[in-house]
Amino acid sequence: MSTLTIRNLAKTYPPNVRAVKSIDLEIESGEFVSLLGSSGCGKTTTLQMVAGFVTPSAGQVLLDGRDITYLEPDKRDMGVVFQSYALFPHMTVAQNVRFGLEMRKLPEAQIRERVADALMMVQLGGLDSRYPSELSGGQRQRVAIARVLAIRPRVLLLDEPMSNLDAKLRSEMHVELRGLQKRLGITTILVTHDQVEAMTMSDRIAVMANGTIAELGTPQEVYDIPSTEFAFNFLGQSNTITAKVLGHDDAHTQVSIGSSVIQIPLRDAGTSGELRLFIRPERLTLSSPETGIITGRVATRLFLGNTWTYEIDSDFGRLRVIKVNTRGGQPGEGELVGINWNAADMQSASGELADV
């Protein structure tokens, strides 16, 4: 399979809208990488430059070492699955799937075989002669996938392909599509704004903001040890705590927060000044007031079924705590509680998000 290299890729629209500022990304053969970000972060433009739909203003796209930056889209051998599915409404399912094969001028027998294979792969056998308008949303998406798999693309590009499906179907498709991708070993880029989708499917996630990659790593890395304040807040939830640095030794930094003084496992935070610390709500636990590192009073609590979300006023400011809904008593509003955490879960952002 193929490796894809993106170097300093940028797109500026006239007069001076910098949709993509500079993207560097190396995607291994068979790897599944997600570009995750909110709308306007440049993820779709990046994908369109890789697909050849948008001409980059600067930088390069290399496929197996060959420069394809300015190659026409029909010469790239990339399979694109669109958010709208982009099925050809005037063609049947089979005609949609065979379109790419006809473009490659394959012999008729081979076309038939590949169309059947592709439809089988997405479990759509028997629907060959239906028109897209006669299919459900989920089936349309499967046709779109079969259409690109049939051409055996060197790279698979998925542009928010699941955003038009309902929640249950979406999570089924996550598993199914990831299974297919692994089995076929296709190098894949997924563009999505859905964190869960990116987490469940990807080998690596590139979190994008302001036209650059803010964070790159495995799903666990970008969630557990992000390096930017942006990622702390964008992925999942975080409590942000402002601390005053008092001093440090070889392994720890001593900080004061409110009236408490605590040690955090951080070396190079300087000897004075302010420090912003982050801790995720599910890493905070509640106990009786006596056994907590700090204490706080429950301001509100929300019931979400499998979890409770607490807002607690404490010495550290208002903290959000997520607690699994177990049997037994849950602290009520107005109650005094103790709050605990593992020292390692209180982190600071080491990197700054480039904002240029």
Next chain:
Amino acid sequence: MSDASKSASQPWLLSFPSLALFLGLLVVPLALTAILSFNVFDSMMGTQDDYTFGNYLEILSDSYYYELFLRTALMSAGVTLLCILLGVPETIILSRMQPRYQGIFFVMILGPLLISVVVRTLGWSIMLGREGLINQSLISLGLIEAPLQLMYSMTGVVIVLTHVMLPFMVIAVWTTLQKLDPQVADAARSLGAGSWTTFSRVILPQLLPGILSGAIIVFTLSASAFATPALIGGRRLKVVTTSIYDEFLHSMNWPLGAAIAVLLLIGIVSVVMGSNRYIERKFKQVFS
């Protein structure tokens, strides 16, 4: 990069055929006509190669042409007024109908747009004659004693032009009506406005841009109409377009005809541009 320059030239490549057609057969002939309007005309020798402002001076200094342009403007204004008075209520009535009837009456009212104006005018000239349907019915109803002179009169021209132009007014008002949010009227009613207040204070102001743009279309098309004033008005009741026709095909004074044509074009373009600017300025904040 080759690709970048290709995508920049692509739209021009695609529009080249139409551009060639329009530059060669619209821009050039119009320019030639503008030049023609400055040529000297000699009643014995015809159009000369010398240039003069004479044609324009003749038009501007002769009260005959003042009356001609004034008559055309008044005729167009009358048609526009009638189209507003008849077209706006009818469009509102249409919009209240059930879709089934709406479709039928839509085709009946707008369909004549696609039928040649000569045919429609012929129908009217049959009805407007001294022994025509209209005079006969008015006499048999006892409303008049002697037949009215409708053919070869301004009244007749205005009636027939109103018939020709009404569909444009209906279309313009209908398009605006479709954009109205029905909940806005409900909101007005729930705030205590009666149905007349709701119409005059809430609905009508929203229809105004549509009525105005319909009025511009009707006014300019009436001022440029030829077949109807020529056939209903006859040879003596001249408007701008019919006098251009006479200069070109009867008097053969092409430079003078061209000058009148240029003035008509300037008049129409300035009415359209001026009122578009007015509409934009007045309604931009509300309807952007």
Next chain:
Amino acid sequence: MKDRGLGSNGFGSLIFHTLFTLFIVAPLLVIILVSFSDKGYISMPFEGASLRWYWAILEAPELMDAFSTSIWLGLGAATLASLVAVPAAIAIARYRFAGRDGLMALLLSPLMVPHVVLGVAFLRFFSLMGWSGSFLALMLVHALIVVPFALRLTLGAIIGLSRDAELAARSLGASRWTAFRRILLPLILPGVAGGWVLSFIQSFDEVTMTVFIATPGTTTLPVALYHRVAMLTDPVTASVSAIMIIGTMGLMFILDRIVGIDKVLIGKK
């Protein structure tokens, strides 16, 4: 039923509506009635109906010639207008480029320039170029004045269409031309066909401009009818007009099948 806060139609509204509709339809109805008269002058067919004035058309060679001129002119002009309007519509709908608004305004300008002015301009132009009496020249300027109609309906079809299907075809290996021929064109075909029919009707109906440049060999039906009516109103003019009314209604029916008559009449939707 969509209530736009305008209430419902009362008795007064219905009377107004009936009179209005009568006003619109009456002249056309009168023509059709008169065309069936058996008298030698304009009269209603109530005292004797016949088809004699339809047979009389066959014996008026100038009307028959004009009819065939109009048909060929309409076919040629509509086809040429569609051929130049489709690529222009793609350029306007699919690209952002300097001069786009200007191009659009230029291509729609025949709607604003009075046809009398166009007639004068073409008369002058043709006489300078020695094109007077040329059918081809007449067809070219007819194509020019119907381009706005072809352009508007084609644009309407393209603008509502997502680009994704074309991009998908491109990434599946289709060249620009193949993507146009196999994806875009079939999808916008109703708009293009509707634009063609509307262009045909507009060319067939045009009189004001054509009356300036038509020569004895290139007289169109509306021009021939105009000249005849200007001299005398006889039952033949009614039977020719009746045929034009029926023919237009037939084309309207076709238009309704292809794109929906409301789209054609209202312009955009």
